[in-house]
Amino acid sequence: MKALEPWVVDPLETFLAESAARLTLLMTSSGQVVAQHGFSRSLDVMTAAALGAGIVASTEELARLTGAGRFEGLVHNGQRQSCLLAAFATPRGRWIGLVVFGPETSVGIVRLFFDQMVHQLVAAAPRELAPSAPMLAENFETELNASLKALFGR
Amino acid sequence: MTETQTALDRVTRVPGVRGALVIAAADGLVVAEQLMEDVDGQAVAALAGSLVLRLARTAESAGLGRPRFLHLRGDAGSVLAAPGADDLVLVAVVGPDANLGLARLELLEAAGRLA
Numbered sequence: 433m434k435a436l437e438p439w440v441v442d443p444l445e446t447f448l449a450e451s452a453a454r455l456t457l458l459m460t461s462s463g464q465v466v467a468q469h470g471f472s473r474s475l476d477v478m479t480a481a482a483l484g485a486g487i488v489a490s491t492e493e494l495a496r497l498t499g500a501g502r503f504e505g506l507v508h509n510g511q512r513q514s515c516l517l518a519a520f521a522t523p524r525g526r527w528i529g530l531v532v533f534g535p536e537t538s539v540g541i542v543r544l545f546f547d548q549m550v551h552q553l554v555a556a557a558p559r560e561l562a563p564s565a566p567m568l569a570e571n572f573e574t575e576l577n578a579s580l581k582a583l584f585g586r
Numbered sequence: 587m588t589e590t591q592t593a594l595d596r597v598t599r600v601p602g603v604r605g606a607l608v609i610a611a612a613d614g615l616v617v618a619e620q621l622m623e624d625v626d627g628q629a630v631a632a633l634a635g636s637l638v639l640r641l642a643r644t645a646e647s648a649g650l651g652r653p654r655f656l657h658l659r660g661d662a663g664s665v666l667a668a669p670g671a672d673d674l675v676l677v678a679v680v681g682p683d684a685n686l687g688l689a690r691l692e693l694l695e696a697a698g699r700l701a
């Protein structure tokens with residue numbers, strides 16, 4: 433498991449231990465990866481983050497159009513693997529969790545401990561925002577490479 | 587009234603029962619519930635579903651067949667579960683002073699009628 437911010441580590445480790453999730457990705461609503469577990473290639477992480485953020489954006493717009501407010505989560509049940517995608521509010525903005533799990537656990541267990549992780553993340557998040565430079569097109573690739581290096585150690 | 591609602595009514599009428607749920611064991615999700623306010627139905631469904639599936643595998647591995655009734659006893663009460671048809675499980679959360687014998691009978695009878 434790798435995380436860009438240290439205060440994410442404990443809640444995420446607890447979630448992984450309790451839920452038996454195979455893959456987990458935490459990202460901002462714009463698809464910037466905050467932490468990952470189980471991915472072995474940076475390309476997979478980038479693709480999953482982009483797809484996850486896109487799906488959440490689409491479903492939230494669908495919810496708005498249908499007057500449903502916000503969907504709490506989206507579950508795809510598969511024969512061998514299933515997937516939970518859920519957005520949640522943190523003091524650092526709106527984040528998204530993408531969890532892939534197998535038949536050794538259940539959607540109820542994953543959802544239960546995911547909700548607990550969200551509470552722990554909200555409690556652990558530093559209240560003051562870290563100073564950050566504005567995201568410019570010329571900085572984007574450097575920032576992306578730095579994040580991937582931190583998450584994959586290369 | 588549906589069979590599910592009837593099952594929940596029968597179980598929650600037993601003295602000391604703090605809530606009853608019908609859950610889908612494989613998903614660990616609530617199908618229907620009648621619970622007191624302080625009972626977390628989502629957590630009970632997730633954990634009881636997992637417990638039932640694991641104990642079923644254990645019992646079948648030991649040659650005991652499919653479990654008919656589970657009783658998890660804690661310091662402040664018990665969780666009772668009776669598997670029914672179609673992956674459904676009838677679960678009751680009971681306090682320490684509950685009539686466990688009557689709760690067991692009602693659970694088994696009601697679980698047998700779940701479709």
